Amino acid sequence: MDGTGALSGMHGARVVVIGASSGVGRSFAHQAIAAGAQVVATARRADRLDELVAEAGAGHVVAADVSEPEDCQRIADQAVAVLGTVDLVFYAAGHAPLQHLAATTTDQWRAVMETNVIGVQRIIGGFVPHMAESGIVAVLSSEAAGRPRPGLGAYGTSKVALSESLRAWRLEHPEIRFSCVALGATQPTEFGDGFTPEVLVPVLESWFRHGLMQRDYMHTTDVAQLLVDVLGAALRVPGIGLEELVLRSPSPIVDDWA
Numbered sequence: 001m002d003g004t005g006a007l008s009g010m011h012g013a014r015v016v017v018i019g020a021s022s023g024v025g026r027s028f029a030h031q032a033i034a035a036g037a038q039v040v041a042t043a044r045r046a047d048r049l050d051e052l053v054a055e056a057g058a059g060h061v062v063a064a065d066v067s068e069p070e071d072c073q074r075i076a077d078q079a080v081a082v083l084g085t086v087d088l089v090f091y092a093a094g095h096a097p098l099q100h101l102a103a104t105t106t107d108q109w110r111a112v113m114e115t116n117v118i119g120v121q122r123i124i125g126g127f128v129p130h131m132a133e134s135g136i137v138a139v140l141s142s143e144a145a146g147r148p149r150p151g152l153g154a155y156g157t158s159k160v161a162l163s164e165s166l167r168a169w170r171l172e173h174p175e176i177r178f179s180c181v182a183l184g185a186t187q188p189t190e191f192g193d194g195f196t197p198e199v200l201v202p203v204l205e206s207w208f209r210h211g212l213m214q215r216d217y218m219h220t221t222d223v224a225q226l227l228v229d230v231l232g233a234a235l236r237v238p239g240i241g242l243e244e245l246v247l248r249s250p251s252p253i254v255d256d257w258a
Contacts, residue, residue, distance in 0.1 A: 009232035011036035014083040014132075018066060018075070018091045018123060021048035022190045024140065024183070025092030027224035030056050032090075035228060040079040043093070066093050066119030067111070076126030085132045087235055090227075091120055091139040096155040098195040098203065104154050116158035117165065124169060124178075131176050134238030138179040138231055139166065143248060145182060149212055151203035170243070177234070177241045181227065184248035187217040208254060216251035223247055 015032050019025035021043035029041045033056040041049055046063035053059040062078045064071035079086065095115035097108040124137055131137070144152050145159035159182075166178045207213050226247065234242055 009234075009236045010228055013037040013087045013232065013235055014085060015088045015090065016040045016042070016075070016079045016083070016086055016127070018042050018089070019093030019140075020052060021045045023092065024186065024189075024220055024224050024227070025090070026052055027221050028090055028092065028227060029059065031221075031224055031228045032232075033058050035232065037232075038083055040082055042075050042079075066123060067114040069122055072119060072122035073126050075123065076130070079127075080130045084130075085135075086127055086130050087132045087135050088231060089123065089127050089131075089135075089137045090231070091123060091137070093119065094140065094191075096152060096191060098151050098199050099154070100151055100199075101153040109154055112154045112158050113161075116155070117161045120162060121165060128173055128176065133175055134177060136177045136179060136231060136234060136242070137166075137169070138181055138227070138242075141180050141182045143182050143184045143246070147212075149203075150206040150210070151199060170241075177238075177243075179231075179242040179245060181245045181247065183218075183223065184246075185214065185217045186220045186223055188220055211253050213254045214249050214251045215254050216249050218247065218249050 010032050015037045017025055017029040017039060020029040020041035029039050029052060033039050039059045040062060041052055041059050042062040042064050043049055044063065044065045046061070049061035049063060053061055060082045062075050064075050066072055093115055095112050097104065097112060099108060120139055139162060141159045141162055144156040145163055148156045163180050166180050169178045234240065
């Protein structure tokens with residue numbers, strides 16, 4: 001199904017995508033544009049954003065870093081200047097150091113929390129006054145939340161904190177729908193581009209031993225298309241919240257390390 005399908009409901013929607021330079025965020029922005037949404041795409045890498053809107057044939061870009069408070073406010077200000085009221089904020093930015101907890105540095109902890117937790121709060125705070133009634137803030141989380149993986153302890157901790165913060169936002173702003181979208185492994189992705197082999201190899205062995213690896217991964221494009229369809233449809237049904245979504249490959253667990 002392409003983004004013009006009846007289920008997408010994205011036509012005319014005013015959408016902001018945070019973390020649109022790669023992975024699910026980039027594909028979501030591209031497919032939302034194809035479905036007729038007005039999209040403001042943000043990320044740190046301006047060249048990737050320019051490539052995205054050139055390929056999609058539409059969209060506006062804001063180059064910014066969610067770990068910087070001033071940039072978070074600038075994202076909101078510039079997006080609202082383009083869109084006015086916002087129907088959907090899709091937060092796909094993320095940071096994941098691969099390091100055992102005993103070796104995780106203060107700087108690594110700070111970086112993962114700034115992007116995965118604190119940046120989310122700044123972005124939501126900037127957009128709350130400009131959200132449409134029953135608008136949606138959807139934030140990507142991970143199946144590692146509540147099911148920790150060796151080497152990703154800091155990342156998993158940040159995602160648990162993220163989930164708890166979204167529960168609080170729901171209580172404080174019931175006029176907005178907050179959705180936590182937990183993803184299993186996807187490909188292609190830049191998620192592990194910074195992982196070093198000396199840490200990755202023993203970590204992968206541990207994941208196999210603990211039954212944390214599946215035989216097949218979800219395709220990034222398929223995940224983004226499904227989310228465009230589901231969230232677009234939800235925009236047309238304001239009386240239903242999508243508080244917790246879990247997207248995971250149905251393939252079996254791999255229990256051998258080859």
